[in-house]
Amino acid sequence: MNDTFKALSDPTRRKILQLLKDKDLSAGEIASHFDISKPSISHHLGILKQARLVQDERQGQSMIYSINLSVMQEAMGWFLGLIGAKGGPPDE
Amino acid sequence: MNDTFKALSDPTRRKILQLLKDKDLSAGEIASHFDISKPSISHHLGILKQARLVQDERQGQSMIYSINLSVMQEAMGWFLGLIGAKGGPPDE
């Protein structure tokens, strides 16, 4: 869970997730959306991957990245736990 | 939005929010839940406050902190935007 929030704390990484929401993209295609060097984007992708927020799969020379929505949902569960029941003890 | 995610990226600050979910607490009461110096906790509270995730109000010698759920909901809205509609263009 900590890895998840750490990964989400960077605006470049959040934007990457928004790009991947629309469609799977290669590392190079992702990098083309930013004014940041490809090695730096690769580093961000590695952090997202370690947090399991994205998955990658080789396709020829390219690495195709896709979003992992189940981990996103876990993080959202944390929010729901906070928002859902202010005040009272849990489950009562 | 960036301040929000930055604030949420630290485990101590997330735990503070969980404490405040159950009930409002003074800075000292919050600090007593951690093995961290009071100035450090005060620093964390300042970051949460700047992100408007918490509010504070003086009560005698104490500062009483409370959670601001509306900002939490904004952050959750970001998640919903990502999870809600994978694949297709937005609103279609």
Added chain:
DNA sequence: CTTATATTTAGATGATAAGCTAAATATTAA
């Protein structure tokens, strides 16, 4: 007014993190 309590501010330090360039790896194609 002086002392005690609660909290924050200041200043310093060590760790993390984001960015870069250059070099290494992996795959495809000639």
Added chain:
DNA sequence: TTAATATTTAGCTTATCATCTAAATATAAG
């Protein structure tokens, strides 16, 4: 096998961040 393309790894630099101690501020009580 050699050259071209795509991506990652290595190594470095700079900036940000979490933490600490010591000092400052604010309120309450004697």
